[in-house]
Amino acid sequence: xxxxxxxxxxxxxxLVEGTxxxxxxxxxxxxxxxxxxxxILIFQGMKRFGQLKxxxxxxxxxxxxxxxxxxxxxxxxxRKAYPEVPPRVEYTATRKAKDLEEMFxxxxxxxxxxx
Amino acid sequence: xxxxxxxxxxxxxxLVEGTxxxxxxxxxxxxxxxxxxxxILIFQGMKRFGQLKxxxxxxxxxxxxxxxxxxxxxxxxxRKAYPEVPPRVEYTATRKAKDLEEMFxxxxxxxxxxx
DNA sequence: AATGTTAGTATCTTTTTTGATACTATATAC
DNA sequence: GTATATAGTATCAAAAAAGATACTAACATT
Numbered sequence: 001x002x003x004x005x006x007x008x009x010x011x012x013x014x015l016v017e018g019t020x021x022x023x024x025x026x027x028x029x030x031x032x033x034x035x036x037x038x039x040i041l042i043f044q045g046m047k048r049f050g051q052l053k054x055x056x057x058x059x060x061x062x063x064x065x066x067x068x069x070x071x072x073x074x075x076x077x078x079r080k081a082y083p084e085v086p087p088r089v090e091y092t093a094t095r096k097a098k099d100l101e102e103m104f105x106x107x108x109x110x111x112x113x114x115x
Numbered sequence: 116x117x118x119x120x121x122x123x124x125x126x127x128x129x130l131v132e133g134t135x136x137x138x139x140x141x142x143x144x145x146x147x148x149x150x151x152x153x154x155i156l157i158f159q160g161m162k163r164f165g166q167l168k169x170x171x172x173x174x175x176x177x178x179x180x181x182x183x184x185x186x187x188x189x190x191x192x193x194r195k196a197y198p199e200v201p202p203r204v205e206y207t208a209t210r211k212a213k214d215l216e217e218m219f220x221x222x223x224x225x226x227x228x229x230x
Numbered sequence: 231a232a233t234g235t236t237a238g239t240a241t242c243t244t245t246t247t248t249g250a251t252a253c254t255a256t257a258t259a260c
Numbered sequence: 261g262t263a264t265a266t267a268g269t270a271t272c273a274a275a276a277a278a279g280a281t282a283c284t285a286a287c288a289t290t
C-alpha cells in the first residue's frame with residue numbers, strides 16, 4: 001500500500017510560514033556548481049560554454065556539461081547551439097532562473113552580515 | 116605567496132551585484148538535511164532531538180546527529196544538553212541562522228511562483 | 231530482573247558526486 | 261599536411277555523502 005516512489009516531497013510540514021519542500025529545491029540548485037553557474041548567468045547574462053569554463057575556477061569539462069544539462073532539464077538554463085565549426089553554444093538564464101535573483105540577494109546580504 | 120588552503124573563496128567574481136562565495140555557502144547549508152533542520156528550528160523554535168527525528172521523515176539517528184553537529188560548529192544551531200536520565204537535549208536556531216529567514220522566504224516565494 | 235526511554239557512538243556498506251583522462255568532429259589557419 | 265579551436269562524449273577512479281545496524285548509559289517502571 002503506497003509505494004514510496006518519491007520520498008522527498010510528501011511529508012514536509014506544509015503549513016508553516018516560509019516552508020517549502022527543501023529536498024526538491026536542493027535537487028534543483030544544490031551541489032557544488034549549480035549556484036555558481038546560475039549566479040553568473042543570472043547576473044552577467046549569456047555566456048558561451050568556454051567562457052563559463054574559464055570563469056569557474058576548478059570546474060572540469062565533464063562537470064560543467066553535466067550541470068548545464070541538469071539545469072536545462074529543470075528549465076533554469078536555455079541552451080542554444082549554432083551549427084558552426086568550431087562549435088558555438090550559448091547558455092542563458094531562463095525567466096524561472098532569473099526569479100531566483102531575490103534569493104541570491106538574500107543570501108548575499110546574509111553572507112555580508114555574518115562574514 | 117598565498118598557499119591555497121581554501122580554494123573555494125578566492126576566485127569568485129566579487130564585483131557583481133548579488134555575488135558571494137557560493138561554495139562556502141553551499142558548505143554551510145547544503146546537503147540533504149541541513150535546510151530542513153534549519154527551517155524547522157527557525158520557524159518553529161526550539162526542538163528536542165527526538166522531536167526533530169520524528170518530524171523529519173526518513174532521517175536516521177546518525178545523520179541527524181552529524182548534521183546538527185555541523186550546524187553547531189558553524190554557529191547556526193545551539194545545543195543545550197541537560198544532565199538528566201533519560202537524556203534531554205534541546206536545539207535552537209542561533210541569531211545567525213535566524214538571519215536566513217529572508218532567504219527562506221525568497222526560496223518559498225520562488226517555489227510558489229514556479230511550482 | 232527485565233523492559234522502556236533518550237540521545238547518542240562506532241562500524242561498515244552502499245550510493246551519489248565529483249574528478250581525471252582520453253577521445254571525437256570539422257572548418258580554418260599556417 | 262599538421263596544428264588549432266570548441267564543445268562536447270565515454271570511461272574509469274576516487275572521494276564524499278548517506279544509510280544500516282548494533283551497541284551504550286542509567287534511571288524509572290513493571
